[in-house]
Amino acid sequence: MKDEAIIKVENLGKIFRVNQGWAISKQEKKDIVALDAINFKINKGEFVALLGPNGAGKSTLIKILIGVLAYNAGKVEVMGIEPLNNREKIIGRLGIVFGQRSRMWHDLPVSDSFELTKKLYGNSNKEWEEWLIENIGVQDLLGRQVKKLSLGEKMRCELVNTLLYNPDLIFLDEPTIGLDVVSKQRIREALMILHKQGKTILLTSHDTGDIEKLCQRVMVINHGKLAIDLTMEKFMKLNDDMEIRVKLKNKLITLPKIKLEMNLVSDYEVVVTVKRKVLTETMKVIFDNFEVADLDFSAERVEKILMDLYKNEG
Ligand SMILES: Nc1ncnc2c1ncn2[C@@H]1O[C@H](COP(=O)(O)OP(=O)(O)O)[C@@H](O)[C@H]1O
Ligand SMILES: [Mg+2]
Structure with missing residues (x-):
């Protein structure tokens, strides 16, 4: 079990073709190389940091891995499945939190979103649900309308919402962005426990505290290339x-x-x-x-x- 690859990426390439300038009539196109010959494997149970400056290609990579974005070159396998054309087969096994986007219903109480999520993805279990609600600390938020939650409260609910169906592989893109220290700490603690339970987690964060405290491996993307892929220990030795x-x-x-x-x-x-x-x-x-x-x-x-x-x- 230990060395079972849960994500396999070979020579992955992604190019965005965009209109040049604002004169649409001219129809001049420009290619943006967002990902360039990326290779890596992630094994079951790893907690990996995905780092890189703005525009490096992190979100593009995550979108490809969860099957919502097409790629131009290479091979991608998530839990043994090509994600783009088999999204329905893996989506219920993936936990996804995009810090700046919500998967919950704005106008409804939190608990309604939870119920909907369980209906959509099934696989829920009362004990697990109670554990999440207690450990991520959302007991008092269940009856509140999503749009009336603070940023930290909302993020904790997002996390519970995506974990309800007990996914094996969790993608977190900036989950602590804009959060106060207490909310951040709660999310970190929950992630630590999930990791101990054997979940595989890929975390993108600008908060280097998150990274240092949680991850065992660091991948750095820069200009669409995988510039670094090291254990946390070796990564830290880059500067002592x-x-x-x-x-x-x-x-x-x-x-x-x-x-x-x-x-x-x-x-x-x-x-x-x-x-x-x-x-x-x-x-x-x-x-x-x-x-x-x-x-x-x-x-x-x-x-x-x-x-x-x-x-x-x-
Ligand atoms: N939908 C899109 N259309 C055109 N270009 C895009 C699109 N999404 C991302 N890009 C470009 O691809 C590059 C990588 O973006 P992104 O993956 O969002 O970076 P990161 O998440 O690391 O900040 C950037 O140059 C960005 O402008
Ligand atoms: Mg991004």
């Missing part, structure tokens, strides 16, 4: 620099003569840049040489790696 902000008890006139890469950012603050693997030794040097009032560690590791990557690839 760390910044330590040292706040000082006393005003500092000059930096001590020690072998550390550091900057005096104010009279009372020094920023030390250090490799993670020598963090412990460095802490000792810092305490030996400074009157430390407070410390702060940079936490934007994933962001730094991505920034370097996007810069280098133009």
Whole structure:
């Protein structure tokens, strides 16, 4: 079971043909290469991050995988099935949340959408439903009209709505976009549990906190190409620099003569840049040489790696 591929993509290519400029009468067409010779496999139970700058091709890839968008080249298999021409065979086994789009009925109470979803996709189970409602925390929202929910409440309901039929493979495109920290945390916790239950999850998010806390594998798409496909551990090693902000008890006139890469950012603050693997030794040097009032560690590791990557690839 363990190495069973749930998604297989070979040499996938997608070109959008669009009108050039706004003079439709001229009918000049331009090709946008949205995906270019993409290859990867995702096994059952993996939790994969799909990252990349705006316009990289992430949503295009997800749309192809769920069978709502045609492609121009290559092979795609989802749970052993070609999705585009067999959408009805797989749709009931896919969980889909697009952060900016809703699959619920705007004017109806949340519970009506849930009932409809269960009718459409079947496969529901009372115990599972209760578990979802409790763990994603939507008990108090069931009677509320969808359009009157806050963003965070709505997203939690979307998640329950798509998980009701207990899909094996879950696609999440920006599920925490615009959410406050509490809503975000609830969604993250639910995703962690789903992963432990053996679900396969593909997550696109601009929130690098989501990625770092949840995913074991990182795929980065840039300009339609798969630029990186690594385990989280290896991905993190792409940048092992760390910044330590040292706040000082006393005003500092000059930096001590020690072998550390550091900057005096104010009279009372020094920023030390250090490799993670020598963090412990460095802490000792810092305490030996400074009157430390407070410390702060940079936490934007994933962001730094991505920034370097996007810069280098133009
Ligand atoms: N329906 C469409 N028609 C024309 N071009 C599109 C369409 N959808 C996406 N594109 C283009 O394809 C590229 C990839 O878009 P998309 O997959 O939405 O990127 P991402 O989700 O990574 O931000 C972009 O250049 C975008 O403008
Ligand atoms: Mg997108």
